[in-house]
Amino acid sequence: MNNKATETFGQALEKLDDQLYQKVKEKHAPGQIHSLSRDSRTISFCFGTVQFKRRYVEMPDGSRVYLLDEALAIQARRQFSPLLMAKTADMAADVTMRQAAKAVTGLTNCSVTAPAVDNIVRATGQDLALVRTQEAKEEEEAAPGKRKAVKELYIEGDAFMVRGRCTRGRRNHRQRNLPFMHTVHRFQVYEGVAENGSRRTLVNRHEVSHLNRVVAIRELAAYVMAHYDLRETTVFTGSDNGSGYEREVFADLAAGAKREIHVLDRYHLNRKITKRLAGFPDGIASRVQKAAYTADKDAMTEALDTCQSLAAGNETGAADRTEDVRLLRAYLSRNWSSIEPLADPTIYRQTWSLGCCESNHRRYTYRLKHQGRAWSKAGLEAMLRIIDAEQNADFFESLQETELLGTTFMPEVAETAEKDINLQALGLFKALPTKHVGVRHGGIGRNTSTSSAMGQLNKQLNMGSSY
Structure with a gap:
């Protein structure tokens, strides 16, 4: 039945190609449309692999097209249907390429290899990248419309490293046995x-990730500008204040807001204090943390002076410990304006939620690190686009939007052709004749005593059937 279904579907596509060709010929003068050849094509769908032939037509303007490919919006050099590609890419975002290929092969009637899954992921990621680029461009150029006005808005940013594949252009890493890393x-x-x-859970969360920080900031800024009216909004921003994630970067993202408050991430603050004060007596790190969370600068200076005295009094490793105290003092002084909001009791609830960006890395790092040993730049960018779309819950919706860019997913047959196609009229799906067997009678067997409940039910049914 599977072979018959794929064969019948291929015949239906060829019939559709004939009708499309006749339609085009009727719209133009005789001799303007030329059929150059009938070329074969094989496409794997979720229900099986279909082979069919379609015409290669020369149009009056000299262009040459496949009418059937245009009607179904099937791109050139793609061997899988758009729906199968979308579902395969969605699965590959959670498991390895080999596991995704095994699942597709086992659950569908088509065979897919791990390299084919990788190609599907890259093609899908490219389509999503086109959608995101077009959306960012339209959002930047569009006039301010009906945007949401919220009292509070939170923006966070962070980065992580993923191991990349060494190519010939990165020989220094191979010679020194250092893995090349993507940021x-x-x-x-x-x-x-x-x-x-x-x-x-985070309310209406939207995520943007990219290997280029400037591109990621641009897409996020376009999204915020298109969806939120910040004139009466207090924007809370948070990061580790590292390179590229300074307070000034988030101030640009919150431009036009009523108020912008930037907070240093608690996780990185605690890690910096415990790392620099490792080896000091117990209680010293707690004093520094307490001074930071209460924004008590005098207590902070006193605790660091105590640390410096303890470091100088220790003969072993005095220079290293003194340097750790100096670096910690410079770090706290440099980020003090971002630490002070942590002690403000009026915004304690808002600042407490900041820092979840670090924990939300898990959805990305588990797939990109634990289930992916090394990534090329193109493969990593494609996978980031797919995971972003999944996290934003608009994966299939974004793929459908590629129709605006000429790469339609899950297309429908053109309206002119849809009215003229009748599969039963084509003789492809004829109803098989059925033989009427008459009315079937049933009854309860007499294998129980008449006094039992089943026996009494049998007696009543037999009495009713006698009338």
């Missing part, structure tokens, strides 16, 4: 935190 830049914007028992 992934991630930004997220959300409206708050919703609590459901002990579970917390």
